[in-house]
Amino acid sequence: MPEKTIFLIDLREGQKGTIVSVLGGYGVVQRLTDMGLTPGTEFEMLRKGLLCPVEIFIRGSKLAIGRGVATKILVKAKK
Amino acid sequence: MKNKITIALAGNANVGKSVIFNQLTGLHQHIGNWPGKTVERAEGTLYHGDYTIDVIDLPGIYSLSTFSMEEMISKEYIAKEKPDVVINVIDATTLERNLFFTLQLLELERPMVIALNQMDLVKKKGIAIDIERLQKFLGVPVVSVIATQGVGVHELVDESIKLAKKGYKKPKKMKYGKEIENEIEQILKPLNKIELDYPKRFIAIKLLEGDEEIKKMIESIDSKIIRIAESGAKKIQCIHGHARPTILACERYKVANDIVKECVVFETPKVTFSDKLHEITIHGVWGYLILISIVVSLFYLVFNFGNFFSDILINAFMGMTPAFEKIFGTGIASKLIWGVIEGLIAGITIILPYILPFYIILGLLEDSGYLSRIAFLMDNFMHKIGLHGKAFIPLMLGYGCHVPACLGCRIMETKRERLIAVFVTTLVPCAAVTTVILGLVGKYVGLTWAFLLYIVNLMIVFVLGRIAFKVLPGEPTELIMEMNSYRMPHLKTVAKQAWFRIKDFIYIAFPLIIACSFLIKVLDVTNLSVSIENLMKPITVDWLGLPAFSSIALLAGIPRKELTLIILATYGGTTNFAAILTPVQMIVFSLVTMLYIPCIATIAALVKEIGWKKALFITVFEIVFAIFVGGIVLRLLTL
Numbered sequence: 001m002p003e004k005t006i007f008l009i010d011l012r013e014g015q016k017g018t019i020v021s022v023l024g025g026y027g028v029v030q031r032l033t034d035m036g037l038t039p040g041t042e043f044e045m046l047r048k049g050l051l052c053p054v055e056i057f058i059r060g061s062k063l064a065i066g067r068g069v070a071t072k073i074l075v076k077a078k079k
Numbered sequence: 080m081k082n083k084i085t086i087a088l089a090g091n092a093n094v095g096k097s098v099i100f101n102q103l104t105g106l107h108q109h110i111g112n113w114p115g116k117t118v119e120r121a122e123g124t125l126y127h128g129d130y131t132i133d134v135i136d137l138p139g140i141y142s143l144s145t146f147s148m149e150e151m152i153s154k155e156y157i158a159k160e161k162p163d164v165v166i167n168v169i170d171a172t173t174l175e176r177n178l179f180f181t182l183q184l185l186e187l188e189r190p191m192v193i194a195l196n197q198m199d200l201v202k203k204k205g206i207a208i209d210i211e212r213l214q215k216f217l218g219v220p221v222v223s224v225i226a227t228q229g230v231g232v233h234e235l236v237d238e239s240i241k242l243a244k245k246g247y248k249k250p251k252k253m254k255y256g257k258e259i260e261n262e263i264e265q266i267l268k269p270l271n272k273i274e275l276d277y278p279k280r281f282i283a284i285k286l287l288e289g290d291e292e293i294k295k296m297i298e299s300i301d302s303k304i305i306r307i308a309e310s311g312a313k314k315i316q317c318i319h320g321h322a323r324p325t326i327l328a329c330e331r332y333k334v335a336n337d338i339v340k341e342c343v344v345f346e347t348p349k350v351t352f353s354d355k356l357h358e359i360t361i362h363g364v365w366g367y368l369i370l371i372s373i374v375v376s377l378f379y380l381v382f383n384f385g386n387f388f389s390d391i392l393i394n395a396f397m398g399m400t401p402a403f404e405k406i407f408g409t410g411i412a413s414k415l416i417w418g419v420i421e422g423l424i425a426g427i428t429i430i431l432p433y434i435l436p437f438y439i440i441l442g443l444l445e446d447s448g449y450l451s452r453i454a455f456l457m458d459n460f461m462h463k464i465g466l467h468g469k470a471f472i473p474l475m476l477g478y479g480c481h482v483p484a485c486l487g488c489r490i491m492e493t494k495r496e497r498l499i500a501v502f503v504t505t506l507v508p509c510a511a512v513t514t515v516i517l518g519l520v521g522k523y524v525g526l527t528w529a530f531l532l533y534i535v536n537l538m539i540v541f542v543l544g545r546i547a548f549k550v551l552p553g554e555p556t557e558l559i560m561e562m563n564s565y566r567m568p569h570l571k572t573v574a575k576q577a578w579f580r581i582k583d584f585i586y587i588a589f590p591l592i593i594a595c596s597f598l599i600k601v602l603d604v605t606n607l608s609v610s611i612e613n614l615m616k617p618i619t620v621d622w623l624g625l626p627a628f629s630s631i632a633l634l635a636g637i638p639r640k641e642l643t644l645i646i647l648a649t650y651g652g653t654t655n656f657a658a659i660l661t662p663v664q665m666i667v668f669s670l671v672t673m674l675y676i677p678c679i680a681t682i683a684a685l686v687k688e689i690g691w692k693k694a695l696f697i698t699v700f701e702i703v704f705a706i707f708v709g710g711i712v713l714r715l716l717t718l
Contacts, residue, residue, distance in 0.1 A: 021321065026289075026322075030144050030328075032559065033324060033329070034141050034142035035141060038328050049363040050363060051459045052361065052458060052459060053459075053558050055361070059332070060174065060176065061562070062357075063562065066458060066467060066558035067459070068557050
């Protein structure tokens with residue numbers, strides 16, 4: 001089954017994915033890559049409530065990511 | 080003979096750096112600011128054998144880019160001041176992310192020791208780390224540490240001294256991909272011919288990354304180097320197909336990941352108690368219920384205890400009045416001296432019973448890691464006023480005292496966000512205002528009304544915050560926050576933190592409180608107060624519907640807001656406020672007190688943080704706004 005590119009926010013809880021790229025200015029991209037969201041990195045969507053930031057597991061630790069920026073991160077979803 | 084060396088502590092946020100700093104320096108600490116910057120600089124001294132060791136605690140950061148002031152300061156400090164040793168504190172449970180920063184630190188080419196902290200948690204989480212191997216890969220000594228128990232702290236010092244004695248030896252170079260190493264080589268050729276504070280390889284890498292500050296610096300020396308770097312960056316961007324900062328970050332993480340693969344074994348992951356606690360405290364339903372109950376019980380506890388304790392204190396102080404009058408008589412001089420003493424008492428009776436306990440409990444929540452869960456839960460709400468979840472933390476501090484809360488707004492990333500955060504923080508009722516609300520409305524009108532005032536306040540914070548967000552240009556920074564594991568709070572660190580926050584208050588506020596309370600006595604003895612009452616009549620009596628003597632009380636609130644209540648009693652001639660104020664007057668008075676001016680100490684803190692122009696603007700705005708709202712509420716209540 002071919003993998004498709006979607007936004008991080010569109011993953012389901014418990015679903016795994018790979019970072020493709022981050023859309024945004026120099027600052028946001030730098031911050032996210034510094035925190036380990038580099039292209040090709042595998043991660044898991046841990047939590048995606050209605051009101052809160054999303055929580056992902058990446059590079060051995062949990063990260064909270066604001067919903068706004070989570071709609072700017074392109075990922076490939078794993079089946 | 081005494082030997083002097085300097086050690087800098089560097090590492091990610093929440094890895095236990097401040098605990099290690101406390102273990103090392105104990106009581107010999109000095110917390111100040113970096114020159115010209117509103118970033119905290121913690122410095123301490125350690126005496127170890129023949130050595131006097133200066134320890135600098137650098138801000139907790141994730142990278143050495145120029146994203147934030149903290150990162151710039153850390154980078155400059157290590158490169159320019161050249162500490163003898165850098166201790167890199169690492170959270171062993173999230174090695175990969177931490178190593179990303181370690182690799183950058185290594186590029187600054189200072190002698191380095193690694194403190195592998197939280198080794199107790201590592202075992203609990205079912206992770207095994209081969210320290211010997213890690214040491215070999217990084218080429219620097221690695222010490223296993225459990226900071227909260229003091230394990231390994233001695234070894235850290237020993238290793239640091241050993242390194243400092245040996246003198247500087249270039250640490251192992253971390254190799255990146257061939258195409259990148261080629262470009263670095265190209266940039267190094269001309270770069271090696273010039274004198275710089277920073278290591279050449281570090282500069283070359285930063286130029287490839289496109290670091291603006293470094294670019295500016297080199298541009299002014301030799302713009303040819305920039306051209307070489309730019310063309311090199313283009314080449315690697317073509318090969319990788321990503322933006323340049325991303326490429327270098329990828330490379331570093333690749334190295335970090337390789338090291339982790341070689342040195343760490345993840346056994347079957349165990350679900351620890353901390354994990355379960357994490358799950359429930361950020362849960363969409365339970366999380367909020369827990370948050371509400373913690374906040375409510377925090378306030379209940381602190382203000383019940385505070386009330387009880389401050390009554391005892393005030394009675395004790397007031398018991399001294401006869402003795403005082405015996406010595407100094409009851410003349411004008413005596414009244415003026417008493418004014419000074421009253422200011423002192425007002426300060427003490429707010430710090431000890433209210434602010435100190437509040438900050439100790441808040442410190443426990445912070446050190447355990449709960450505050451980052453609050454930031455998580457409140458992120459969406461805070462976004463509505465243009466801030467992200469972390470801004471909720473200074474806002475909560477504001478319920479204690481605005482002075483440390485304003486300084487606490489430094490955790491916000493941009494100037495614009497600091498301004499909004501500082502502004503909404505000054506609108507929140509601090510402990511002093513709470514004593515007024517509870518002592519007046521709570522006692523004589525009813526707790527429901529007092530509670531309602533808090534709700535009204537929250538609404539005002541929200542509306543004004545939202546307006547500020549719309550008026551000030553710029554997009555809000557998004558929350559990107561590591562969710563560290565919960566841990567047992569380290570009591571000594573918490574106590575220190577609370578003390579430093581209160582010290583902010585004492586240094587800034589105390590002298591001002593005393594001076595102002597003296598001034599008010601002067602007004603009193605010179606009978607100027609009557610003319611002031613007449614002058615303020617159109618506002619206090621006509622617009623706000625308050626008795627004329629309330630103007631002096633409101634003026635007295637400028638040094639400390641709790642003084643409003645004391646002066647009200649003095650001028651009304653009784654502490655039974657029901658006899659001198661109607662319930663509506665009490666509500667209006669409390670509301671105005673809550674909003675009308677950041678107290679003098681807060682204004683001083685504002686000037687320090689955002690400059691006098693903006694501080695003045697906020698002050699004037701809040702006075703006008705409070706009077707406006709007070710009048711409206713009066714008219715609504717007397718419809």
